[in-house]
Amino acid sequence: MARKQSDYLAALLAEEEGVAASPAPARTAPTERSRTTTLLGRESALARVASGEVRQVTQLMLDPARVKVWPGNARFHGHLTEENCRELIESIIAEGGQKVPAVVRRIEGDPDYDYEVIAGTRRLWSIRWLRANSYPDMMFVAQVAQLDDEAAFRLADLENRARADVSDLERARNYLAALTTHYGNHQTRMAERLKLSKGWLSKMLKVAAIPDEVIAAFASPHEVQLKPGYALAQAMQDPMQTTAITRVAQVVANEQAARREAGRPAIPANEVLHRLLTARKMMMGEDGEPERYNYHNRYGRPVLSVQSANRQGVTVRLHAGSGADVEEIVKALRGALAYLEQTGRGLQP
Known part of the structure; x- marks a missing residue:
């Protein structure tokens, strides 16, 4: 995954900067001309960096407390738990630290945070968990990149496509938000930028609206x-x-x-x-009756079922041998009444 992530970032940076990578030249014995060319190349590279034509990517070890999650990321950060991050946590412990860097960008003017995560939300959560649970010196490893919001979104999306733990709903809602924020509500433009099928993207956006x-x-x-x-x-x-x-x-x-x-x-x-x-x-209902409501106890035994519901009233059956006490039966009855009310078949005053 480290190589894929590096390739993704390199491709995005190259696209942003309009700079194509050249193949490495064959090694030859250094000559005066080659040394001069090398020096000129270095001067040119430094000048391009200084002018902003080429943007540097730096890898740092960060305090996770000073890093927040970029809101444009698809993952539902609040749904991350020790259980669904357990494999990653154990991997970080076994390897003596985080080996695959996240991608972050610098924040200006925020007194609480210095960086925000573009790709690597689970890694940030896991490092924070480890620091709170016996590994206080664990650091968050990240590449610092200069990306605008649309490029950041594409980078995060590319990484999330390779993640089975990012749900379709998370991605769909992320796309729906990005459609307005980055693409002016133009689905065709968005599909082209993300290299996605227009039909598939359209389905995702419909799911996001549930x-x-x-x-x-x-x-x-x-x-x-x-x-x-x-x-x-x-x-x-x-x-x-x-x-x-x-x-x-x-x-x-x-x-x-x-x-x-x-x-x-x-x-x-x-x-x-x-x-x-x-x-x-x-x-x-084909017969004018709602589907029967059935309540079962924790062992799967039927406790209560609604036999019929019409203008004359509601017929409820209490099943013998369920083992339910009075409290559970009352709870089942309340559930049945709520069900009938919400399906438009409640008792009328």
Whole structure:
């Protein structure tokens, strides 16, 4: 990955500066002419650096407390944990420090930070964690580069494409923000700059528009992948579908929260997607009835189910042999009433 990252940065810097790398000349015995040419070359290189035509890239060891994450990066920094950074943490410990440098740029006028990370968010998080957990001298290794925002975005995007732990939703929302910020809402221009298919980029931007209250139905935003996410985004083009999906998503999100609280496994992503995509059918119903609400305890045994819901009232069944106490039954009943209310089948006053 170190070589890839170096190549990415070199390509971006070369593009920004308009300077093409020349192949290294064959080694020959030094002559007076070659020494003169070398000196002239050095003078020329220094002059180009001084004039700003060539921008230097410097590698430093930084205090991670003085470095922040660039907001244009795709990764959801708040979702990083010891668990999902464990492999990287162990690698840094085993190697005696961070071997693959991050890419940062200098910040001016900020009293709290000197640099911001363009590529290397997980490395920054891991070094901070190590300094707080028995490795107080661990330093953050980074290349300092001069990049404008659009070049920084392209560099971060190139690195994130090689990262399996950056979700499709993270990238999609990053693209949606960059579309306005860097490309004036021109998808074709953005696709050309990023070397992406226009059709693929269009799908990503649609997925990015899925609202947070719908994403909350999934156990984690990382479960929202492009193909199923695009199907969901397409369904939400219909206002009637959007209303139904949003209501069902709220119900599923509450169920997910209850499962986490009870220590039960989360509802799988494929089941969540199915419930969202069939939300309108569930609310309207072929027989005029909503899909039955079922509550199971942590062992998978049924505790309560809604048998019917209509103008005359709601019929609820309490299952024998579930082992549930009164408190859990009351909790299940409250969940059923909330479900019926949010799907438009609640008890009318």
